[in-house]
Amino acid sequence: MGAVEHPDMVGGFADFDAGHRDLVTVTKFNFYGNRIVTASSDHRMKVWDLKDGQWQLTDTWRAHDAEIRDATWNGPFTGQHIGSVGEDMKLKIWQEDVTQPPNSGRRFRSIFRMTAPQRHPFVSMDFRNIDLESWMAAITRDGYLMVMEPVSPDSLADWQPVDQFRVCTAPERGEETSFKVQFHHDPADITHSLVPDSDPKSLSLVVAAMDTVKVYRTDASRRFYHAIELNGHASLVRDISWANGSVRGYDLIASAGKDGLVRIFEVYTASTNQGSQSSNSRKTERRQQQQQSPSTRATSQSGIGNALANRPTSSVSNRQATGDSLFRHSFKQVACIDSKHIDVWQVEFSFAGDSLISSGDDGAVRFWKRSLAGEWLEYAETDLVSQ
Template sequence: MDEIDSAESLESAKNGFQSFEHAAADIVLAASFNSSGTRIALCSADHKIRVYDIDGEDSWILTDAWRGHDAEILDIQWLPSLLGQFFATIGSDSKFKLWREDHSHLSKSGRRFRCIFSQSPPNHVSYVSFGSKAIKHDTYLAMITHDGLLSLLEPVDAESLTSWSQIDTINPFGHHPRGTEARFRLSFQQSEGPCSNALLAGIGLRTLSLAVSAMNNIKIFRALKPDESSSSSEGNYQFYEMHDMHTDTALINEIAWAPGCLRPFDVIAAACDDGTVRIFEVDTPHESDGSFSMRIPVAKPPPLQALGPPKGGASFTARNAPSGIGAGLAGMSRDTAARRGMAHEVKHESRQVAVLAPDEPAPVWKVRWLHDGSALASTGDNGKVHLWRESLSGEWIEFAETEPA
C-alpha cells in the first residue's frame, strides 16, 4: 500500500482492497510490497515467510514458502536497494536475517530465497524494529532491541550485502531492563536527501535521518559523518540527538516518517494506543529571528528587462532563468556549506498539528505513507484501513476507509 501512487489509492479505496488466501497456519504479523508493487512478502506467527507475485491484475501466485526463523516472525521489509531485490526479517528467536532470491532453485521448492546475512544482537535481546535507507548505491540498516539498544550498520561489500559492519550503537532512551514494555520503534526518512529547510539550516545531503519512539516519546536523530562539510564518502557516521517530542499521554505503537519533498519541513505520523494517529511537523528554522520556518526563503528572479530587449520587436520567453526556489537554494549554498561543520547543532522545532481519530476509535498499530508522502494509511483493532491526507486548507481529513468484509 505504501508503494502505490495517489490515483491508484483513490481507485482502490473506491472499489475495495483485493484479498487472497495466504495459507498461513497462524496470524500474519507483517506484510511488505517491493518497490514496484508486483511482489508481496508475508511473515507470520507460524515461523514461515511467504512471497507472492502478481499474475495479471487481479490474482496473486505463491512463489515460495519456507521456515524463516525458529520463532514467530515479527516484521518483514523490502530494502530500498538499487542493486536488486532484497528483504529482511526479524523474529522472536533474536535473529535479524537478510534474504535474496536464488533463481537456480524452482518456485515453491522452499529454497527459492536464500539467507545471505544473519545477526543476533550483541546484548542477546530480541530485535523489535528495524529499517533501511539507501543513498545512491549505499545501503544502511538500523535496528533496535527490546531493551532499547539502537545499532547502525553498513555493508562491507556494497554489491553483495553478505556482510555488514556496525557503525554506531547508542541507547536513545537509556537502558531499559528486559521485561519493560517500552514499544521501541524506528523509522528512516526515506527521501534522497533532507527536506529543503534542513538543507538550508546546514544538514548535509548524505545525512541519515531517523525517528525513534518509546512510550509516548519520539526522538529525532541525525547520523552525521565527523566532517559533514566534506563531500568524501570516507569516515563513519555517528548518531546525534537533535530533538525530543511527546504525545500527551498516548502510548505510541508505531511511527512513520513521511517521504517525498512535498513540504519544506518534515512530517512524522504516530500510531497510538488511544485510537488516534498523531501528526507532527518538525522544522529547522534558519532565519535570523529564529522563528518556526514553514516556507523556503525564495530569492526573486531577475526582471525580464534585465535579460536584454527582444530583437526585431518580437516577443520572447526567457530561458535558463533560475526558478524562485532554485535561485533561493543557490543563494544560500555558500552560507549552508559553511555551517555544515556544525550540523549536529542545528536547531529543531516541532509541533503536533493533528490528532486523527476514526468514528470507531480502537488502538492503532500500523501507519504507512504513500511513496510520495501525499497520503497516510492506518489500521488497528477495528479491522479497517483508514486513508488520510492534508486538505488545501491545511486540515488533515479522512478521505476513504475499507474493511475486510
C-alpha cells in the same frame, strides 16, 4: 489476510488468502509496488508477485524459529533482498536466487544473520539506500539501536556497525515496551536544500521509543545526534511514519498510539551559523576522502566500524547535537485524529504524503486524506475481519 490495496489502484482492493497458519504480522510492498512479502507468527515468510492483475505466490519458507516481528525489502538497486527479525533473537537478510524454481522453499536464501545483543530480540528494522549504497537500522525490545553498513559495497553478506546506542533508559523487567525505527527515505532531504554543502549521504532516523518519538540525524562526522523529540503522547507509540516530500519546506511525521490516536507533526529545520562557517572545511575533507584509493577507504571504514562495535554503549543523554551541528530543529503537532481503532498498531503515509492509512485492534483499515484546508479527514474504510 484481507484486502490489500495496490499503489496504482484507485478505490480498488485485491483480496487473497495468504495461507499462513497463524497471525500475519507483516505485509510490505517493495519499492515498485509489484511484490509483497508477508510474515507470520507461524515462523514463515511468503513472497507474492503481481501478475495479470492477480497476486501469485512465488515462495514460502521457514525464516525464523519463532514469531517474526518485522520484515522489509531492500532496494530497488541492489537486487532482491529482504531483511527480517524474529523472537528467536535473529536478524537475517535473504537474497533471491532466480535459478531456484518458484514455490520450492529455496527461492530466498539467507546470506547474513546476526544475534541480537544483550538477549533482547530485535523488534523493528529498516533499510536506507542512497544511490547504490545501503544502510540498515534495527532496534531491540529494550531500546538498543544499531545502524550498520556493508563491509563491502558489492555485497550485503557482511555488515559492520556505523553507530549504536540506547534511545532511552532500558524499561523495567516485565514492563510493556514499544519500539520502532524508520529511515527518512526521501532522496531530497531538507538539510541538503538548507546547506547544499552538507554531507549528501547524511542519514536521518525516526524512532518510536516507548511513549515518545525521537528524530536522529548524522552530524559532520557521521555520528547520530538526537535532533528533536516529538512529545505529547499519552501512551505507548505503536508505529511511526515519515512522509516523503521535503520540498514542502518541513518534514511530516505521523505516530500511532495505544490510546487510539494518530498524531501528525510538522518538523521544521533551520541552518545555524556553523553551517556556513564550516562549509569549506567539509568540502576539503570530502575531497580528500574521494582521492583515497578504494582499498584505503575500505580499511578506514572497517576500522571505524570495529571501534564503534567495541566502545561502551552510549545513551540518549550524550546524544545531543555536537558543537559543529549545522541545524536546529523545532516541531508543531498539527493533527490529533481519533482513529476509531481500539489500539492503533500501524500507520503509514502514501508516497506523496497527502494520505494516511491506519489499522488497529478492531480489525479495520481506515484511510485519511488531507483537505485543502489542512484537515485530515477519513475518506475510506474496509473491515478486514469480515473479509
